[in-house]
Amino acid sequence: MSAALSAVGSRPLVDGEFPLFIEDFRAIAAMLHADAGIALSEAKATLMYSRLAKRLRTLGLRSFREYRALVASHEGGEERRQMLTALTTNLTRFFREPHHFEHLKTAVLPALLQEARRGGRVRLWSAACSTGQEPYSIALTILSLMPDAAGLDIKVLATDIDPAVLVEARAGVYEEASIEPVPSDLRKRWFNRATDARGKAGWSVAEDARRLVSFRELNLIGTWPMRGRFQAIMCRNVVIYFDEDTQVALWSRFMPMVEPGGHLYIGHSERLAGDAAWHFESAGITTYRRRTENRP
Ligand SMILES: C[S@@+](CC[C@H](N)C(=O)[O-])C[C@H]1O[C@@H](n2cnc3c(N)ncnc32)[C@H](O)[C@@H]1O
Numbered sequence: 001m002s003a004a005l006s007a008v009g010s011r012p013l014v015d016g017e018f019p020l021f022i023e024d025f026r027a028i029a030a031m032l033h034a035d036a037g038i039a040l041s042e043a044k045a046t047l048m049y050s051r052l053a054k055r056l057r058t059l060g061l062r063s064f065r066e067y068r069a070l071v072a073s074h075e076g077g078e079e080r081r082q083m084l085t086a087l088t089t090n091l092t093r094f095f096r097e098p099h100h101f102e103h104l105k106t107a108v109l110p111a112l113l114q115e116a117r118r119g120g121r122v123r124l125w126s127a128a129c130s131t132g133q134e135p136y137s138i139a140l141t142i143l144s145l146m147p148d149a150a151g152l153d154i155k156v157l158a159t160d161i162d163p164a165v166l167v168e169a170r171a172g173v174y175e176e177a178s179i180e181p182v183p184s185d186l187r188k189r190w191f192n193r194a195t196d197a198r199g200k201a202g203w204s205v206a207e208d209a210r211r212l213v214s215f216r217e218l219n220l221i222g223t224w225p226m227r228g229r230f231q232a233i234m235c236r237n238v239v240i241y242f243d244e245d246t247q248v249a250l251w252s253r254f255m256p257m258v259e260p261g262g263h264l265y266i267g268h269s270e271r272l273a274g275d276a277a278w279h280f281e282s283a284g285i286t287t288y289r290r291r292t293e294n295r296p
Contacts, residue, residue, distance in 0.1 A: 014046055024068055031080070094136070094182045095183075099284065104263075105144065113149065125157045125234070139156055173196040229256070231262045239270050255280070
């Protein structure tokens with residue numbers, strides 16, 4: 001290779017305090033894909049740089065080459081988890097995509113809650129729950145219809161790959177601005193003044209809402225220990241980060257986890273694809289109902 005070409009070849013993708021070269025980007029992106037199914041295109045090199053440069057500084061490393069050697073090594077297991085935390089996007093909010101909660105409240109929960117009142121079991125799943133606003137919004141929707149629901153056999157399983165977001169989710173303390181999307185009657189009844197782990201004033205989710213939700217660490221592309229089906233699953237704004245094959249594989253794993261006649265809610269920019277698409281019919285905006293008949 002000529003000197004000129006090799007100089008072009010060695011130009012960093014992002015030229016900052018720690019130059020990020022294409023081979024660094026590819027090695028880190030491959031690890032993220034293997035660990036979480038997340039596909040990062042080269043267009044996300046600046047994002048990778050800005051999220052990981054802090055880690056290099058904290059660890060006193062001099063280059064991304066050193067960093068990728070660390071996270072690929074046996075001793076680098078803890079940093080590999082930190083890398084995952086840094087590279088995942090955790091954006092969420094209470095009652096995000098409110099039409100889903102309206103659908104849950106009017107078309108799904110009334111029958112399920114009646115069933116629970118008669119001693120039945122209700123199981124819902126918030127898959128990729130981030131810092132908890134989604135499963136707590138489900139719990140609040142349940143409580144809006146049945147204030148004593150926490151005493152019945154009703155559970156919202158809330159899972160995420162990232163242990164750091166689950167710590168916040170379990171703490172369940174949110175700043176004032178983040179509870180604004182909660183309808184005011186629910187806000188008044190189911191939140192109490194509190195301080196968060198950093199001593200900042202906020203609002204804590206009431207005990208009855210917490211009792212409805214169980215948080216667990218779970219990788220959607222790993223093994224799922226749950227037995228038994230769910231009457232509704234929310235898996236929103238996570239598969240957009242996965243490549244198409246991973247998305248299709250995931251939808252077909254969700255399919256048997258939803259009871260026939262049960263519902264699957266997905267994010268506004270996501271689409272059901274592959275074999276699973278046949279098993280669901282549309283029941284609203286990015287809302288699907290599992291067909292009760294089997295495929296001929
Ligand atoms: C943008 S948030 C979406 C939160 C919520 N579902 C919502 O729509 O507001 C995406 C979440 O997916 C999680 N995530 C990413 N890859 C995952 C995987 N392989 N398994 C489980 N969770 C994953 C991230 O940690 C993050 O908390």
